[in-house]
Amino acid sequence: MHQPAQLPLFSRFTLLSTAVFIGALSGCKAPETASTGNAATAGNTVAAAPANVAPAKPYTGENLVIGLYGSLTGSTATFGTSSQKGTQMAFDEINAKGAPLDKKLQLVTEDNGSKTEQVPAVVLKLINQNNVLALLGEVASSRSLAAAPIAQRAGVPMVSPLSTNPKVTQVGDYIFRTCFIDPFQGKVMAKFARENLKAQKVAILTDVANDYSKGLTQFFIEEWNKTDGKIVARESYSQDDKDFQAQLTKIKASNPDVIFVPGYYTEVGNIAVQARRLGLKQPLLGGDGWDSPKLYEIGGKAIQGAYFSTHYSPQSKDPKVVKFVGDFKKRFGTIPDANAAVSYDAAYILSDAIKRAGAPDRAKIRDAIAATKNFQGVTGTISIDKDRNAVKPAVVLKVQGNEGVYVTTVKP
Amino acid sequence: MEFLQQFANALTQGSIYALIALGYTMVYGVLRLINFAHGDIYMLGAFIGLFTAKLTGAFAASQNSVAVSPFATILIFIAAMLGSALVGMLIERFAYRPLRGAPRLTVLITAIGVSMLLEYGGQMAFSPDPQGFPALIPERNLVESDGFSLSLVQFVIVGAAFALMIGLQLLVNKTKVGRAMRAVSLDRAAASLMGIDTNRIIAFTFALGSALAAAAGVLNSIYQPSIDPLMGVNVGLRAFVAAVLGGIGNIPGAVVGGLLMGFAETATVAAGLSQYRDAVAFGILILVLIVRPAGILGRSVAEKV
Known part of the structure; x- marks a missing residue:
């Protein structure tokens, strides 16, 4: 069996064009950044709409x-x-x-x-x-x-x-x-981490392909910087990632008190499992993007004891x-x-x-x-x-078993 | 210490890519076809594993933090590998075999169609939601120090991946069916004239590649316990890059390429550039195609399938 030293020219072309085609395909899964820049004014954003929108x-x-x-x-x-x-x-x-x-x-x-x-x-x-x-x-x-x-x-x-x-x-x-809105939610979690959990050092793991996650990170940091707490690590991932080992390894080396993960439930359970396996025992914190029964199914044991802010508690009386x-x-x-x-x-x-x-x-x-x-x-x-x-108001829930248990309510 | 940890992470991820890349490379070897549905076979393997886990009670045990019996774990692996092998053969029989004489572009487009069928059919059958996967291997660390921990799961993934790859190498080089595969790869018409049932060998190649992808699917789902019908898209593309990187059609090349992809990716993320993960993967692909289209091992290694 002999491997040709070089693929014939035809297959080189096929492979290259295939590669380009695949690049285009994977573009369908491109990060969900609808707009960038923080101070998108009303006028600017409207201008970005398709021109053919009639009243x-x-x-x-x-x-x-x-x-x-x-x-x-x-x-x-x-x-x-x-x-x-x-x-x-x-x-x-x-x-x-x-x-x-x-x-x-x-x-x-x-x-x-x-x-x-x-x-x-x-x-x-x-x-x-x-x-x-x-x-x-x-x-x-x-x-x-x-x-x-x-x-x-x-x-x-x-x-x-x-x-x-x-x-x-x-x-x-x-x-x-x-x-x-996220400025409020970010504030709630920063305050909760500092005052209720007495955390000094926080590590943040942001989904950079997600406006929600980026916004929440920004507002958390703004509030956190008003306290005497420190940010010891800032890592990122992109929606649909499954492997978070590299980021979590770096977070572990920074030895934080709490880890803020303002992502969606789709990734957070997986992140929790991988964090616990690496020996990260710190509490995880997050926002309302966590709020789905899937969080508990995927996170299992690893997500227990994590805190997240959300809109309501189904256990309310x-x-x-x-x-x-x-x-x-x-x-x-x-x-x-x-x-x-x-x-x-x-x-x-x-x-x-x-x-x-x-x-x-x-x-x-x-x-x-x-x-x-x-x-x-x-x-x-x-x-x-x-x-x-x-x-x-926002409520903070703590994961226990397969539900979020009410911890506290924060009024605007 | 952090470096050692990242090394272990990269090796684990790379082993998974290598297992999947083998399927791409073997099918390319016998048919000169990039089987784009291969990443979705990986997904299917994970889902068959999940359903077997539910049937055997392993899923419930894991949700209640009870250790899963090794017997159930092995059964889940076997079911996933057999099930996916069957699907791989069916795809070959009904999607690719009727096009055996057709231009290669036609088959390529068909492969993409099959891939989409599996992805969106999977969304209908399994729901598009991500689902949890049971901890089939006990969560404990073999080595645990301040900066470095090696979990049993990582150890099993790397061990199983290498065992499967060595087994495949032996099968291809030392057995009769392996010799037939190499013959078909070299010249299908001549092999056929020599009395080899080429259709059977091609079907066998699909089964083998699919079984390896399914093993990778189950292993990776234990490692990263969130599975969804689109999970094979990105992983499949990266494994495809790995196969081309190593030299498509070349079995040791796929392993080398897979490991390199694991390292490249971990290095990118460790450098704080996680959003460039795919950019790096496809950058490597384009570079390889320009500089060394036959891949890293494409030139020097004589044996291929």
Whole structure:
């Protein structure tokens, strides 16, 4: 058997062109950075929207058609599916009790496959073909940032249930959210690490392909630098990575008191297992991106004792929460995670705003959402501030067994 | 000490790549085809392992922090390897064999189609969510000091990978079927005229490569216990680069290439450039294709499959 000294020219070409082709293929999995630069002003970001976005046609639908775009498949599928369940349950409840304007709320859902680059297409479809009255979504900040300029240009109110990156609502006056933003969440965890855990030295492991993770890191550091604590290591990974040994080895060498991992549940469980194996016994800290039952399934023993901030605790004794958790469990068989709870609240806030607007008119609905004050949701009392963000408390949970156990609530 | 730890990390990751790269290289050897579905066979191996673990109760035991019996672990490996070997043969039979005489580009596109079928079919069958994988090998450290720890899992991965690679080398060089594989690789028409059932040998090559990929899938899932239907995409591409790097069609080359990829990647991440991981992998690929298209071992080693 003889190996030719050189592949024939033909196969050299084939291989090289294959390599280029593969490069293009892997581009589909490119990092989800929808926008860069911290101070993207409203004008700038809108300018980045596709030029062909025309203002939406006046609303004429018989029902109140609301478009939900979310990640029903792909790497962060539980974000989308939980969100859809929460929204659908809220719509069904509202329709049963009598929807606003004596019409029915109707949900149209589009899947973006957890891919930022698919978001503009599905959002344009919802606006142009389904002629939706308003949009609900997304959970991931990168994907909300891809949709927001389109919604803003078309003049369709968009309520993101759970995108915590501040840039999302800076896009324009049609963009709202029903969750707290990362500066607050970063502050909560920095304070918690310093005051409750008495940590002096912190190591940070950031998902640099994710606007959410980068934002949370930035705001955590801002708050942490106000204390006397030190940052001993800053490492990074990219979404869909499976191997974190190299980063964790460096973190171990820096000997921190706590490790802040502001990523998504998809990677965090895996990170925890690999950290424990390397002998890192320090507590892990994170944000609401951890909040999924999958965290416990993947992390198992390794994730026990970790802390994360999130939007609500399903163990709350508040009768509203108890009823919501009970109804959700009866209908879907699982305990609702934060995505489901906040999406449920977002649906109610939108419905409430349509009622106060008094007509299926998008500008009026926008003004009504902006005027939301002291709305009693399952995730706390929600007011929309002048920056179109929700002002509401955060809770810190500790992982015990297969759930997050309530530790403390931090008010804004 | 940190260097030693990174070395162990790189060796473990490199062994996984090497196991997968072997499948690319063997199939290329017999068919001159880059089997792009190979990375997805790796994924399938992990999922078959997971389902076997659920059936044998190993999954439940692991979730309750009970040690999994070695018997179950071995059974899971065998099931994953056999199951994937079967799928590999089916893919060859129904996707590639009908195109045996077709232009190579046609087959290449078909391979990409099969890959997508497995990825998105996998999302439908297993749900797109990442899933946990049981700790089939007890979590304990063989060496543990301040700066360095070597876990049993890492030891088993490197040991098993090398055992499989040596076994493959023996099979290819010392057995009758191995000789047939080499003959098909050299000249399929002539081998056929000499009475070798080339279709059977090609099917066997697919089965062998797929079984190795499945072993890599299960090993890696124990090491990094989060599996999803798209897990084979990146790993598969890196292993493909490894195979080209070592010299595609060359078995020891795939091992060398896989290990080098492991080291290159760990070095990139340890230097704080984790986001350039793929850039480095494809940079290496392009460099190799320009400077030394036959790969590192492509020139000097005479034996190939």
